[in-house]
Amino acid sequence: MSARSPVESQALPGTVGASTVASLAELVTGEPTPESSAPNSRAQRLVPYSGAAEPPDNTRQDRPAKLRGLRREVYALTGSAAPPLAPRVALQSRLPAASAQVHYAKRPFSNPAHPAGAAFQLWHWERHSLTQRKDAEASLTPEEGEAASAVYPFARFGKKLETLRYTDEEYSRYLATMPVQGSREPWTKEETDTLFQLAERFNLHFVVMADRWSVFSPSPKRKRSVNELKDRYYTVVRSLAQARAVSDPGFPHSSQDALQKHCRAMLANPYDIEYEDRRKAQYEEQCRRPRSELLREEAVVQQAQEILRARRLKQRERRRLERLFRRALPAPPTIPYAEAAASLETVQRTEIPGGQSASWASTAASSAGSQEAPPNIARTASNVVSAASAAVASRRPRRASHLAVFVRSSMMLAPVSQSQRVQRQVDQMLDELGVGIRPTPTREICEAFDVLRQEILVLIELQRLLKRKEDELRAVRQQNNSAPAEHRARSKRRGKRDHSAE
Amino acid sequence: MLVGPAPTTDGSAENTLNEKRLVHGSIAFWLGPRAPQTKTHRWTVYVRGARDPLEDLSLYIQKVEFVLHESFADPVRVVKEPPFCLTEHGWGEFEVIIRLFPISDPDKPVEMYHPLRLFPSVGQELTEKPVVSEHLDVLVFSQPAPEVERALHRSDVARMPSDCWGDLMPLFGGDLHQVEEEDLRKVQQARERVRQQIQATRLQYEALTAELARARTHALHRELS
Numbered sequence: 001m002s003a004r005s006p007v008e009s010q011a012l013p014g015t016v017g018a019s020t021v022a023s024l025a026e027l028v029t030g031e032p033t034p035e036s037s038a039p040n041s042r043a044q045r046l047v048p049y050s051g052a053a054e055p056p057d058n059t060r061q062d063r064p065a066k067l068r069g070l071r072r073e074v075y076a077l078t079g080s081a082a083p084p085l086a087p088r089v090a091l092q093s094r095l096p097a098a099s100a101q102v103h104y105a106k107r108p109f110s111n112p113a114h115p116a117g118a119a120f121q122l123w124h125w126e127r128h129s130l131t132q133r134k135d136a137e138a139s140l141t142p143e144e145g146e147a148a149s150a151v152y153p154f155a156r157f158g159k160k161l162e163t164l165r166y167t168d169e170e171y172s173r174y175l176a177t178m179p180v181q182g183s184r185e186p187w188t189k190e191e192t193d194t195l196f197q198l199a200e201r202f203n204l205h206f207v208v209m210a211d212r213w214s215v216f217s218p219s220p221k222r223k224r225s226v227n228e229l230k231d232r233y234y235t236v237v238r239s240l241a242q243a244r245a246v247s248d249p250g251f252p253h254s255s256q257d258a259l260q261k262h263c264r265a266m267l268a269n270p271y272d273i274e275y276e277d278r279r280k281a282q283y284e285e286q287c288r289r290p291r292s293e294l295l296r297e298e299a300v301v302q303q304a305q306e307i308l309r310a311r312r313l314k315q316r317e318r319r320r321l322e323r324l325f326r327r328a329l330p331a332p333p334t335i336p337y338a339e340a341a342a343s344l345e346t347v348q349r350t351e352i353p354g355g356q357s358a359s360w361a362s363t364a365a366s367s368a369g370s371q372e373a374p375p376n377i378a379r380t381a382s383n384v385v386s387a388a389s390a391a392v393a394s395r396r397p398r399r400a401s402h403l404a405v406f407v408r409s410s411m412m413l414a415p416v417s418q419s420q421r422v423q424r425q426v427d428q429m430l431d432e433l434g435v436g437i438r439p440t441p442t443r444e445i446c447e448a449f450d451v452l453r454q455e456i457l458v459l460i461e462l463q464r465l466l467k468r469k470e471d472e473l474r475a476v477r478q479q480n481n482s483a484p485a486e487h488r489a490r491s492k493r494r495g496k497r498d499h500s501a502e
Numbered sequence: 503m504l505v506g507p508a509p510t511t512d513g514s515a516e517n518t519l520n521e522k523r524l525v526h527g528s529i530a531f532w533l534g535p536r537a538p539q540t541k542t543h544r545w546t547v548y549v550r551g552a553r554d555p556l557e558d559l560s561l562y563i564q565k566v567e568f569v570l571h572e573s574f575a576d577p578v579r580v581v582k583e584p585p586f587c588l589t590e591h592g593w594g595e596f597e598v599i600i601r602l603f604p605i606s607d608p609d610k611p612v613e614m615y616h617p618l619r620l621f622p623s624v625g626q627e628l629t630e631k632p633v634v635s636e637h638l639d640v641l642v643f644s645q646p647a648p649e650v651e652r653a654l655h656r657s658d659v660a661r662m663p664s665d666c667w668g669d670l671m672p673l674f675g676g677d678l679h680q681v682e683e684e685d686l687r688k689v690q691q692a693r694e695r696v697r698q699q700i701q702a703t704r705l706q707y708e709a710l711t712a713e714l715a716r717a718r719t720h721a722l723h724r725e726l727s
Contacts, residue, residue: 310718404606404607404610404644404645404646405606405610405612405641405642405644406641406644407524407602407612407640408639409614409615409639409640410612410613413615429696430692433688433691433696434688434691434692435688435689435692438637439685439686439689440637440638440678440681440682440685441638441639442638444686445685445686445689448686448690448693452689452696455693455696455697455700458700459696459700459703462703462704462707466703466706466710469711469714470710473713473714476717476718477717479721480724
């Protein structure tokens with residue numbers, strides 16, 4: 001067995017029993033002892049589920065006696081197979097020798113961001129190897145290198161803001177004559193100078209500038225808000241840029257440097273102090289609102305949405321019903337008979353309460369009145385049938401009519417609904433009404449029968465809607481009935497609390 | 503046979519001319535208690551002209567196929583000669599498919615469905631009296647070719663020999679005009695009833711809608727209070 005195997009099997013889970021005391025010797029000498037491999041291989045064989053990386057070496061002669069009636073853990077404690085007392089460290093993966101010591105050297109450096117510049121020297125510790133490499137690059141002797149002052153490596157991130165500067169002449173020419181806005185305090189030249197100094201010093205952080213304003217301002221009595229500072233600064237830069245653009249046509253577009261970019265942005269977006277003031281005031285107001293008010297508002301919005309949703313549902317339902325009744329009651333038919341035409345009025349008056357185009361409200365109102373209609377209907381029934389059926393017949397596509405020869409009964413067999421369930425319902429209702437699904441198929445009866453089936457469809461649809469409405473009402477009532485109990489319970493609890501507080 | 507214009511339908515000439523009123527029917531004789539179990543009845547299923555049974559249908563019908571129940575040997579029976587009828591023995595009722603092959607368009611047969619009746623209506627004893635079941639149907643020729651129209655006209659006068667139906671002739675039920683009137687009355691009554699139901703359902707629906715609105719308002723008030 002190779003020298004690696006004990007170490008390997010040690011690293012695997014479930015092979016705790018394979019560790020040996022002999023491996024202590026191994027630890028000391030760094031060499032596998034002859035004993036160390038034998039129990040290991042035995043352990044591998046005895047514990048088949050150990051998941052050993054190498055298959056057990058069956059060719060070995062000195063195979064120990066087979067294990068009988070002994071727990072694995074107990075067996076592991078016997079003889080040389082005892083568990084290790086200390087965790088083993090793989091000899092090959094030892095830490096590098098301590099000889100590679102890291103040396104640091106103290107080196108000077110300067111930071112150009114400091115006002116004193118290179119004259120102000122700072123020191124820091126640097127790793128020796130790094131220093132040597134740098135020296136080698138600069139081909140310096142160690143002595144020279146120690147004396148040389150390096151530049152601070154992060155100095156390149158130290159950017160300094162450059163603002164537009166104005167001369168006295170420019171100020172008097174363009175800026176002194178600027179109109180004063182509203183009731184604001186006018187700016188003096190001293191104040192403007194201070195503003196620009198502060199801008200450069202604090203990198204245009206207006207909040208900081210406003211904070212320091214009372215200290216640096218030549219007239220500390222005069223308060224200036226952040227917005228006022230911004231307004232003054234941006235307006236001045238804008239008018240300066242405009243003035244320079246007039247004298248130098250290519251001014252803000254001639255180069256890509258930061259200052260010109262700044263000027264271009266100023267020209268493109270004038271600062272609106274009124275708007276900013278209003279915006280901040282509104283924001284402030286929103287932030288100051290109490291939570292309860294917010295919650296109440298949210299609840300109101302939710303309720304409004306609920307109401308709108310209910311209204312939409314209602315409208316949809318209304319449209320659907322209107323469509324339904326329009327389908328049941330035929331459009332004005334084209335009948336060549338004067339008689340039929342005369343009866344048409346009766347049809348529409350009796351059959352369609354409120355007429356097709358009438359609104360739902362009027363339909364509802366007149367439907368009660370149309371209860372007295374039946375005798376009227378009965379009198380004109382045959383006319384109604386022919387008039388209405390002619391319309392239905394002209395509207396409905398017929399399966400057989402494109403054939404040269406057909407029997408009328410085939411029209412009665414044509415289904416009126418796509419749904420088989422509905423078709424069954426219609427047929428059942430026809431049976432209940434005593435008509436049957438196949439009355440004598442003369443022309444007249446066919447047409448009346450067609451209308452009848454359409455009306456039955458409407459009735460079925462209506463019944464379905466009615467049932468849905470009933471369910472809805474039941475749900476609302478249930479809610480209403482359960483709500484008061486909750487309400488009472490809550491008020492009772494509250495009352496008790498009040499009582500105990502007293 | 504030419505169908506006279508009915509008073510309630512519009513009687514424009516071409517519409518009535520092209521209609522032929524037919525009757526498909528069946529007559530069943532009970533063969534007595536000693537008949538074999540599978541052949542308790544002798545029945546005849548037939549197609550005849552409605553007003554006159556002797557009308558010669560073969561002038562516009564080439565042949566008739568009677569499609570019987572699958573349990574019959576060779577269930578599709580073709581009759582090419584008038585009178586178009588088929589006699590069989592059997593024990594059960596089923597729906598006979600009657601296929602008419604019009605001369606003008608023999609590729610597109612017309613189907614009628616005849617419910618064969620062997621037994622008198624429920625509650626009556628089996629008797630020797632034949633059970634007759636007849637249904638009227640209307641064969642429509644829409645815009646027929648001139649020769650078809652001529653044939654239709656000829657069929658109004660051409661008659662088959664008076665003994666062609668044998669002893670079935672006296673059992674026929676005439677032109678079934680009363681049945682027709684009865685059916686029309688039934689359909690109209692049914693329409694009336696359905697309309698009343700629609701009206702009632704609608705009122706109920708509106709009442710429910712109002713009720714629901716009230717309940718909703720109630721709930722809203724409760725919630726807000």
